[in-house]
Amino acid sequence: MRSVRARAALGATLVVAVALIAAGAAVLLALRSSLIDRTDLQAEVVAREVASQIALDTPLDRLELPDDEERPVQIVEEGGRVAAVSEGLEAISGTSRTAVAPQPSAPAPPGGDDDDDDDDDPARGEVSNDAPWFTSGTATVDGEPGDYRFAAVEVTSGREQRTYTVHAGAPLATEQDAVGTVREAMLVGLPLLLAVVGSVTWLVTRRALRPVEGIRSEMAAITASEDLSRRVPEPASRDEVARLARTTNETLAALEASVERQRRFVADASHELRSPIASLRTQLEVGAAHPEVLDVPGAVEDTVRLQQLAADLLLLARLDAGERPGLTRLDAALLLREEVALGAPPGPEGPGGRTGDRIPVEVRAEDGLEVVGSRGQLARVLRNLLDNAQRHAAASVTASVREDRGRVVFAVGDDGSGVPEEQRERIFERFVRLDDARSRDEGGAGLGLAIARDVARHHDGTLTVSRSPAGGALFELRLPRAAEPS
Incomplete structure (x- = not known):
């Protein structure tokens, strides 16, 4: 059964059916x-009326037994003799005896007194006060x-x-008719009610x-188109359902943004790769035709740029994949000092390396602070921040490590022109350069800050930019x- 509607209808019908059957059975049992x-109670009333007559010494053949044919009475003497039965009784079961004809009585026990005093103070029988038993x-x-x-009832x-023992009966026909009527009504009404519920x-x-x-249909159309x-x-x-629709639209919006970002990323990467590849090819073709004019340093520099760009793209792909x-x-302090001291003589260091430091870096670091993460990725972030600060600083660059409300804060500042407030989020986008006037050779591909923010997010951290005290x-x-080791 693949339809949710069918399963819901069937499930509701079954639940209601079980509930109605249980309720109907309870009603029938209570009614019965x-x-x-x-x-x-009716049988007990008749039995006690007859027992009261016997207690008053009314002769058994003169007892006023019910003349109602629906009230049979059987009187059984101790020892099992049937002493009297009501008129018209032809068969009986469920009492102590099944006989329906009076049997001869035994002689009266000796000791009787015929004096007149007996008439003045006659003996009285006794009806048992015990609760009668019912069969x-x-x-x-x-x-x-x-x-x-x-x-x-005993008397x-x-x-x-x-x-x-007086056995008095009351018919069950009324009970049986009432229960049968209710049962038939339930048997007729239950299917109708279940049909309505379903x-x-x-x-x-x-x-x-x-x-x-x-x-569903709109999602199918989106998938097809x-x-x-x-x-x-x-x-x-x-x-x-409304929340599902809103969540679905939010997912589609995020997916659209992701796909658009991916398309833009591929386009920008293709554009960035085209320039050094074209330059390198031109130099190699010229060198092949005129070996004496081959610019080997320029070819090496273009190759390094290609290698660095490929490394950046690979790292971004790994970060996007959720690695x-x-x-x-x-x-933290040691990591910062090592990256600051990494400044080498002018010249490339290889993929992901830094050029020589133009401006000295002032370091202020608190010792004893530790973080947990990838040393290579965090070192790459600090390296990008230091390179960026040294490119834009006028005279000074500061780098510090401190603790702030349970978090370790690496801060890198410069005294350059700063970042306009409206551009402070845009600089973390991929392939974005605010200083478009400078050459690609000096400014890179615009991936450093994007990589730095992605690495920070993967380490459950944040990377922000603001105005430094130096301007x-x-x-x-x-x-x-990092938590203290146990």
Whole structure:
């Protein structure tokens, strides 16, 4: 069953069916119990009326037994003799005896007194105060069989002190008719009610899932057209479907931005690679035709630029793929001092290296601060920040490490022209250069700060730029401080 509507309707119908069956069974049991209790009470009333007559020494053949054919009575003497039965009783079961004809009585016990004093103070029998016991059985009265509930009451006669058990029955026909009527009504009404529940659930679910079908069809159209600018319809309701639509649109927007960024990245990378490749090819072609004019240093420089750009693109690809940095405990002050001291004589150092320092760097570092991460990637960030500061500084560059609210802060500042406030986020975009007037050879491809921010994010940190106290740019790399070793 692949339809959500069908599963929902079937599930709701099954739940309601189970609940109704359980409730119906409980109602039938309660109704039957109530009617049986009422029937028992009727049988007990008749049994006690007859027992009261026996207690008053009314002769058994003169007892006023119910003339109602639905109230059979059987009187059994202690020892099992049937002493009396009601008129018309033809068969009985469920009592202590099944006989329906009175049997001869035994002689009265000796010790009786015929004095007149007996008439003045006659002996009285006693009806048992114990609760009667009830049984279910059958009886045939005047040829009509039926089911009965029998109440049994013990009584002792007055003069003869004989003990009898009076069995009086009350018919169960009323109880059976009532229970049967209710049961038939349930059997007829239950399927109808389940059909209504299933239909209503189907219609309600269909109405509720209609926006989902709209979302699905629109997503199918987006997949077929590859147009990520399209959006799924958002219902006006505030339910789960509306939240699903909003989340889907947010995902499409993020995906569109990612694809657009990827396209722009590929285009910019192709543009950046074209220039050094074309320059290198020109130099090699000229050198092949005129070896005496081959510019070997220029060819090497273009090759280094290509190698550095390829390394930057590879690192960005790895960061975009979600590669997690290696976890190593690093001394923050030592890491900064090593990168500041990395300044070498003018000339390239290879991929990712730095040119010679033009301006000395003032270092202020707190000892004892540690971070966890990739030494190579974090060193690359500090290297980019120091190179950027030395390119733009007028006379001084400062680098520091400090602790701020549980985070280690690397700060690199200069006294240059700074970064305009409206451009402070743009400089972290890929292939962005604010100083477009300078040459590519001096400024690089515009990937350094983009790489630095991506590395910071992968280390659960942040990289921001603001105005330094000296008036230039101040870059701050904030990383979580490593926990103290146990």
